[in-house]
Amino acid sequence: MIYDCIIVGGGPAGLNAALVLGRARRKIALIDNNQPRNAVTHASHGFITRDGVTPAEFRRIAYEEVLRYPSVEHIQTEIISINKIDSGFAVHDSFGRHIEARRLILATGLKEVLPEIEGLRPLYGKSLFNCPYCDGWELRDQPLVVVCENPHVFHMAKMLLNWSKDLVICTNGKTFLSDEQKKSLEAKGVVVNEQTVSSFMGHDGQLQAVRFADGTEILRTGGFISPNLIQTASMVDHLTVERNNSGGFSTDGSGRTSIPGLYSAGDVSYFMPSQLVFAAADGSRTAMSVNMDLTEEEFELF
Template sequence: MIYDCAIVGGGAAGLSAALVLGRARRSVALLDNSQPRNAVTRESHGFLTRDGVTPSEFRHIAYAEVLSYPSVEHHAARVTDIRKLEAGFRIVMDNGVTIQARKLLMASGLREVLPSIPGIAEFYGKSLFNCPYCDGWELRDQPLILLAEQPRVYHAAKLLYHWSPDLVVCTNGSNVLTDEEKQVLTSRNIQVTDEKVAAFHGTKGKLEQVEFADGSRIERTGGFIAPQLLPQTDFRESLGYEMTEADGISTDATGKSTVPGLYAAGEAASGASMNLILAAAAGSMAAMSINVELMEEEFSS
């Protein structure tokens, strides 16, 4: 069979799109190998009626709802190749299965590359996080560290200050803060250091100390880091879609890309970290746009 739409990725964006299309009686192939970026996170926040839900529970509930619609099928596999056809797309998976679909939604999200610092993986998702909106409340008023090697560290520091003024900002050896920005931060009693972090110390995922390359240590109970974010899947060469400056798939407001029939939603389109509710909204919008495009094609044939 030829599906109305294939969705690559089973996060909030992909699942929301599958739900909308399933309810629209569209045949959907949901392609997801269950490797979400937020798998290390203990709780997800900011999603109404599900605040504090674990990522695994969120996916379990969402899959149960989505797959209750008979036209939605889940393929638990990794996509290895996608080709544009004259009318639609051919998708190859690592289990040897090949399918075709009239429309394609890329919702595979991003993967994180953490700074190369001993001990960081032990604390990431437990006392070190990426998004203040997701985990800032739980770390409020604690002694925190913000570690970022990108220019957005200045914005992140100002943002995080509202959750806890007891803040140390570390650029890990990168010269990304101007003298004026450092002055603004230090005027708020925010400590700023360019010293490289040598290691994180603590027990059972709970951060206790940050050790720097010069041998000095500071006591911190948590913090935020800015990992490098890369596309979970990259088919720009085979599909020819345009990219944004943030390395996301370029789309219009409805999720439509520069390639006919190809849509993108969530982090795959933004190229940046996105919380659940925004990703879900983007997936729903893209699905509605896909359904309208299918409808118009059916009425014009």
Template sequence: MIYDCAIIGGGPAGLNAALVLGRARRSVALIDNNRPRNAVTHASHGFITRDGVTPAEFRRVAHEELQHYPSVDHLPFEVVSVSQEQGGFEIEDLGGVRVQARRLILATGLKEIFPEIEGLRPLYGKSLFNCPYCDGWELRDQPLAIVSEYPSVFHTARLLLNWSKDLLVCTHGQASLTDEQRQQLESKGIVVIEQPVAAFLGQNGRLEHIRFADGTIVARTGGFVAPKLVQSSTLGEQLGCEITELGGIRTDDKGQASVSGVYAAGDASYFAPSQLIFAAADGSRIGMNVNMDLTEEDFNN
């Protein structure tokens, strides 16, 4: 069987693309290794009618809804290679199973690389997060910390003033702030510490203190840690897709990559803030564009 479209990645972008294509009566292979980036997240926010939903529940409901569309097959595969063949693409999984499709949507998303700081992992997703829009409300009016090695820390600090006035900015040993930026933050009562963070201290998922390399210990109850975001898959590069300076797959206004027949949805193209609602919306948009692409091909043939 040759599917109309194969979607690699079962996050919100891939799921919504599958829904749109299934409702358009297209045959779809939704290929997912079931290792979502937000697996440690207790709740996702900012998606109207789904505010506070757990990632696991979101995926469960999505798969339940997709079962209403018999042309959508969920394949729990670990993709190892993708190649462009005459008339489409061939996808191979770890066990040697091959899937063929006329069009390909890469919805493989991003992965986070966090600084190696003692105590971070047990607290992440409980009292330490990376997105103020996703979790700022839950930490409102608490003594918070921002840990970031990147110049964007200045923007994040200003943004977080919407949720708390008790802020500590930690640049983790990096010169991420200009003198002017530091002065502006301090004029708003924001404390800046440029010492490397040695450890996050807490228990039962709750942050209590931050210890710095010079031995200083500061009490905090929550905060945000900026990860480095990189593509979770090299399949786009493997196919020869052009990559942006940010590491995403470069696409046109229809979401199509530089390789004909390949589309990128959600975080795979670094198109917008990394939020569930943005990714789902982009999946819907890409699904419609793929259906139109197939429709034109079928009509002309």
């Protein structure tokens, strides 16, 4: 069997793409390894009608809706490789299966690389987060810490003042802030600490204090971490898909990559902002492009 489209990735982008293509009566293989990046998140916010939903509940509802359409098949497996073939694309999984389709959407998302700081992981997704738009409301007016090891730190600090005026900004040993930026933040009451963070201390997921390399500590009840984001779609590296400045796949604005028939949707293309609503919308737009391209091809043939 040759599918109309294989969708690799069962996050909001892949699921919304499957929904749109299923409703367009396309034969779809939705392939997912059931390892969502937001699995540690207690709730997702900013998506109208789903504000506060847990990632697990979001996926349950989404799969229930998508699989109502008989032409959509869900295959839970790990993709090993993807190759371009005459008829489209061939996907090979960890069970040795060979799956073919005329078109392919990459919706694999990104992988977070967190700073190697003792005590971070038990708190991440509970009182330490990465997105103020997702979790800033829940931490409003609390004493917060921000750990950011990139030039985005100044923007992050300014933005977080919308949620709390009690901020300590940590660059974890880096020197991205200029003297002018530091003075600007300090004038707003923001504390800047450029020491290395040695550990986070907390209990049952609740942050209590931050310890620095010199042994000093500050009391904090929550905060934000800026992880590095890297591609997870290594199975197409050999296809030399063009990349954009952020390392995502370059597209024409409608999901089409530099390789004919290969599309990308969601975080895998844009990296930021990493939110459900953005990814789902991009999945919908890309699916429409796939259906349009298939329709044009079929119309010419028949």
